[in-house]
Amino acid sequence: PAYGSPQHGSPTQSSFPTFDGPGEDGHSVAESRVLIIMTGGTICMRMGKDGYVPATGFLDAYLKPRPSFNDGSPTKCLPVMTDDETEVMLESLRTPPSKHARRIRYAILEFNPLLDSSSINAKGWGEIAKSIKRNYTLFDAFVILHGTDSLAYTSSALSFMISNLGKSIILTGSQAPMAELHNDATDNLLGSLIIAGHYMVPEVCLFFNHRLFRGNRATKSNAHDFRAFSSPNFNSLGKVGISTNIKWNLVNRPSTLAPFSVQTSLSTAHVACLRIFPGILPEMIEGILALENLRGLVLETFGAGNMPEDERLMTVLRKGVDNGIVIVNVTQCITGSVSPLYASGTALARAGIVFGLDMTTEAALTKLSCLLAKPELTVTDIRRQMSLSLRGELTEQSATSFSHPNSLLPPKLSRLTALAYAIKKGDQKSISSVLKESNEFLLNEFDYSGNTPLHLASTCRNIDILRDFLSQGASVHLRNGDGRTPLFLAADAGIEVNVSLLRESGAHLHTEEVEHAKLKLKTLKWDQESVGSLQVPNKVLYPVTCTLPRC
Ligand code: ASN
Numbered sequence: 001p002a003y004g005s006p007q008h009g010s011p012t013q014s015s016f017p018t019f020d021g022p023g024e025d026g027h028s029v030a031e032s033r034v035l036i037i038m039t040g041g042t043i044c045m046r047m048g049k050d051g052y053v054p055a056t057g058f059l060d061a062y063l064k065p066r067p068s069f070n071d072g073s074p075t076k077c078l079p080v081m082t083d084d085e086t087e088v089m090l091e092s093l094r095t096p097p098s099k100h101a102r103r104i105r106y107a108i109l110e111f112n113p114l115l116d117s118s119s120i121n122a123k124g125w126g127e128i129a130k131s132i133k134r135n136y137t138l139f140d141a142f143v144i145l146h147g148t149d150s151l152a153y154t155s156s157a158l159s160f161m162i163s164n165l166g167k168s169i170i171l172t173g174s175q176a177p178m179a180e181l182h183n184d185a186t187d188n189l190l191g192s193l194i195i196a197g198h199y200m201v202p203e204v205c206l207f208f209n210h211r212l213f214r215g216n217r218a219t220k221s222n223a224h225d226f227r228a229f230s231s232p233n234f235n236s237l238g239k240v241g242i243s244t245n246i247k248w249n250l251v252n253r254p255s256t257l258a259p260f261s262v263q264t265s266l267s268t269a270h271v272a273c274l275r276i277f278p279g280i281l282p283e284m285i286e287g288i289l290a291l292e293n294l295r296g297l298v299l300e301t302f303g304a305g306n307m308p309e310d311e312r313l314m315t316v317l318r319k320g321v322d323n324g325i326v327i328v329n330v331t332q333c334i335t336g337s338v339s340p341l342y343a344s345g346t347a348l349a350r351a352g353i354v355f356g357l358d359m360t361t362e363a364a365l366t367k368l369s370c371l372l373a374k375p376e377l378t379v380t381d382i383r384r385q386m387s388l389s390l391r392g393e394l395t396e397q398s399a400t401s402f403s404h405p406n407s408l409l410p411p412k413l414s415r416l417t418a419l420a421y422a423i424k425k426g427d428q429k430s431i432s433s434v435l436k437e438s439n440e441f442l443l444n445e446f447d448y449s450g451n452t453p454l455h456l457a458s459t460c461r462n463i464d465i466l467r468d469f470l471s472q473g474a475s476v477h478l479r480n481g482d483g484r485t486p487l488f489l490a491a492d493a494g495i496e497v498n499v500s501l502l503r504e505s506g507a508h509l510h511t512e513e514v515e516h517a518k519l520k521l522k523t524l525k526w527d528q529e530s531v532g533s534l535q536v537p538n539k540v541l542y543p544v545t546c547t548l549p550r551c
Pocket residue numbers: 040041042043115116117118146147148149150173174175176
């Protein structure tokens with residue numbers, strides 16, 4: 001597949017007759033084919049006697065009359081595979097040419113019945129996945145129209161159900177129906193079509209209010225605003241404005257040599273979700289864990305993954321784990337991750353409860369349902385996979401070393417490891433290439449051993465490395481896993497020139513540390529007033545309150 005944006009000169013490649021009719025300037029205009037799968041939701045609703053209800057006939061009622069969705073060319077029928085594996089010819093429309101000289105031709109496959117998304121379940125997710133699979137080779141991309149209430153559950157579920165995706169799948173809906181004069185449906189649908197028709201983003205995405213999110217990172221955060229969705233723990237994948245900007249460095253791509261496939265069943269009947277609250281009783285948790293057939297539980301805990309310190313609660317949870325139930329700890333907070341920061345969270349991990357890190361509840365529940373439906377996985381496999389990123393749904397951080405010492409190093413840690421190796425070898429060429437390649441400032445980050453690159457350079461005989469790091473703004477004040485600064489390490493190693501350079505750069509010792517340094521470097525004057533003035537340009541001072549990764 002071709003990845004890239006029109007701005008980079010590689011628009012979506014279609015396996016279809018790519019050119020269809022002249023554009024305004026008489027030149028041929030490329031055409032992409034998109035299948036819209038209409039499942040229901042406010043976007044297609046009309047007012048009934050008891051409130052909004054989904055209505056059929058979306059293409060005829062709302063898209064045909066709108067010039068931005070219909071360029072007025074004679075309609076054309078496209079082959080579409082339906083749920084009973086029969087091919088039907090569906091009427092399609094096409095948009096006028098975009099500024100990238102591309103039209104989007106689309107057909108709509110309407111589900112029967114159309115749903116308010118609050119009624120969708122695993123069967124509905126299976127139907128969506130099957131429709132995509134049946135039509136995968138017939139279309140360049142897929143747009144799913146869906147209600148907003150459970151949109152983040154559906155986009156999360158599909159992300160886990162689909163493997164080796166090579167085309168864009170974009171879910172959208174609206175807060176106000178297309179039938180209303182002032183609506184967000186037009187923008188959401190047109191934005192989704194534009195991305196689907198121009199860019200190959202091979203992920204299950206959620207597009208809303210001009211933003212493209214990874215589907216399993218999004219959550220509905222507002223019941224009224226047009227800005228209904230957010231992605232609190234992961235940046236959006238792109239934005240549609242005057243121009244469309246896709247953040248290609250964030251986009252996941254299939255990396256295995258395997259064909260597109262879908263898993264169509266999920267074990268939603270075997271999972272539950274429980275929000276911890278002050279005063280929760282052990283019997284309440286016990287009641288849920290005793291449910292017949294329960295195999296997975298998502299616990300929404302406080303803050304960084306804590307719950308009331310009550311031995312009776314722990315006993316009940318431990319019993320659930322021993323009975324083979326996969327219990328996953330996610331935070332009730334909108335933003336942030338669970339971690340072994342507090343004793344209470346650590347006790348849960350020790351009891352065999354899995355850290356769900358920064359997964360949303362929607363992602364945790366659907367991932368668990370998906371994994372539990374795979375007969376080849378053992379409970380241990382599932383527990384392990386719940387803490388790993390399968391589709392970019394969580395950020396593997398310090399918890400990786402806490403619960404999964406054997407898993408692959410996250411990219412930042414592996415860069416820091418490469419840097420540490422190069423510093424030890426005095427290899428300045430490799431040092432600068434690692435630093436250049438990284439899009440974040442690595443010099444104030446801690447490696448697996450709890451040291452910053454400056455700590456490592458402070459005991460190196462090659463003073464040029466130390467000088468180079470200081471001139472790039474490395475902080476002299478950060479303390480390593482043992483609570484030591486680079487200056488202390490340089491003094492302890494007895495390297496006088498490094499000590500002098502660090503002190504010139506503003507480094508200093510605590511009074512208790514001075515005695516130790518005096519013993520090591522007898523010839524140096526250690527009164528604190530003799531600290532040299534800052535000679536290093538662009539110095540950035542970082543606070544010393546950092547959390548150190550510990551194994
Ligand atoms: N109740 C509607 C649904 O989820 C809400 C919406 O789409 N805005 O189907």
